[in-house]
Amino acid sequence: MKYDYEQKILSSIDFSQGRPFQDILYVALRNAIINGTFPLGERINEKSLAIQLSISRTPVRQAIARLSKEGLVQAIPNHGVIINNISLSSIKEIFRIRKALEIILFEACLENVTDQDILHFESLCSQMMQAEELDKMEEVFLLFSEYNTYAMKVSNMPRLTVLLEQLSEYLKNFRSYSFYSKERRLRAIYEHTRIIEHLRNHDSNLLAQAVEQHIGNSEQETIDRFIENNRLENDNKND
Incomplete structure (x- = not known):
């Protein structure tokens, strides 16, 4: 069962925009992090996102890589990618x-x-x-x-x-x-x-x-x- 915040994020993703999947995912995830929908310290599950959106993991991975460059997420060994806390x-x-x-x-x-x-x-x-x-x-x-x-x-x-x-x-x-x-x-x-x-x-x-x-x-x-x-x-x- 998905948490409420996951449902909100998934419902905000619209692939009918005619833009690359990674761009659409990047904007949706970035907005969710910045406006507080995605809890700080929460883990982003690439595989789960790809399955629920019926897409490959590649655009998900590319979107997360862009978030990482902005410092919004961080890869933790043996744990995955988590939302960075404000420092x-x-x-x-x-x-x-x-x-x-x-x-x-x-x-x-x-x-x-x-x-x-x-x-x-x-x-x-x-x-x-x-x-x-x-x-x-x-x-x-x-x-x-x-x-x-x-x-x-x-x-x-x-x-x-x-x-x-x-x-x-x-x-x-x-x-x-x-x-x-x-x-x-x-x-x-x-x-x-x-x-x-x-x-x-x-x-x-x-x-x-x-x-x-x-x-x-x-x-x-x-x-x-x-x-x-x-x-x-x-x-x-x-x-």
Whole structure:
């Protein structure tokens, strides 16, 4: 009998897309890992997947190899391939990449931004604050996402946008960490506002500093919460 998560993964695989099997499997498994459908530490059974999908093991093996290159899975001798746990080093790596890309993103925004764009950014920040004051956390998160999406649009750098969108999938796992407290969310809204002020003033140096500080604060909050959660989990195991 398959577990519920296996049924969800299998039901998400659609081979009628006209794409290579390994690509379809890779996307389905990757999404399941990133969105938490596939439990961390769980084993991927190549043979079982191939049998249940009525395909050969080759595309399954190829898809898993791509996941391994991304660090999402790991081959364990005499055990098989397992889903990697989030590590402190992976958090630091992701935020380091994010910081570099977002500095480039807002440099491009500075070159293209219009007065109308500034007004739209300011409106989003105002809506964030209103939602936060009403404790509408999910609405705040949606507005953060809309802010980032609009910045990508203004930057007009499609290749950079693709990289950031791929990275944002990983960051979804850390959202509850980086915006855990109301204090952090309020500070993040303030940081977004400061970024817009520097865009309005066309101050590239202060803009880069503000972006770097925002990402750095988000990283530190994520790391602090990650360490605290691990400590609590270990304490519970020892009780």
